[in-house]
Amino acid sequence: MITNDDGIESPGLLAAIGAVCDLGEVLVVAPRHQQTGAGRSFPSSDGAIHQEHMEVRGLTIPAFSVNGSPAQAVQHGLVELVPRPPDLLVAGINYGENVGSGVTISGTVGAVLEGAAFGIPGLAVSLEAPIEYHYSHSEDMDFAAAAFFARLFAQRLLAVALPPDVDALKIEVPQDATEETPWRLTRVSRQPCFYPVPGRRTSLADKVPLSYEMRIDFDTLEQDSDIFALVRERVVSVSPLSLDLTSRADFATLTQLLL
16 A cells, blocks of 8 residues: 555655556555645544546556545555555655654654554655755656665565564655665664744734754764764665654663652
8 A cells, every 4th residue: 555645646656656566456545635744643534535546657556535644544545445454555755854853743654653553564755855845746856766765675575574663664765866875774863853943923823834944963963863874874764663652761760760
């Protein structure tokens, strides 16, 4: 099953479909509209499902759009549309990187975490992009390298079982990557990558949403992190994700602190 957070009309979604459409039976279930930043949220939705027409690489791909978030699209797909549990959930290809401590904001990541809750291994694929492209469906983005790595890791996840506590892989592809670009396993940085920026307002009642900008503190950035791999090393970052958000703190020590 393939989904995204940029909406059913995103060229990145088409690139993901083209990358994996010959690896098995494919079903697309994606948000009907732009849902960047939706995380794993469940906003109010009318639950309407719309059948779509998608032609990719000469193939007619069964596809549906859902009035809701990526996580809602995944739930509708798994509960109502697939004839049997899928072997893999692919989310992307996203306009813009999803790295650092803000990854749970990502609808791309939220989609694979929702799939993981149903026991479906996931692949969340994002392509580094300037901020002005993050909410776009721009044709200026070249998804070729990201599609190559989407296919590469989809093939591997279809061939092997992920170890316990690995529910999904988060793939971050540099904008200048090629098929020869190396990849390496990374941790999700505890450092944010994007920081909120207030807009100009004359009163609190003004409708001025927050914007954001990239800031990276390289002095404290972990060298084994997704941000370091993507931004400093210019390699493909592959981060194993777990649904288990429990702290790795020693329970005996923590118990003594809380007594």
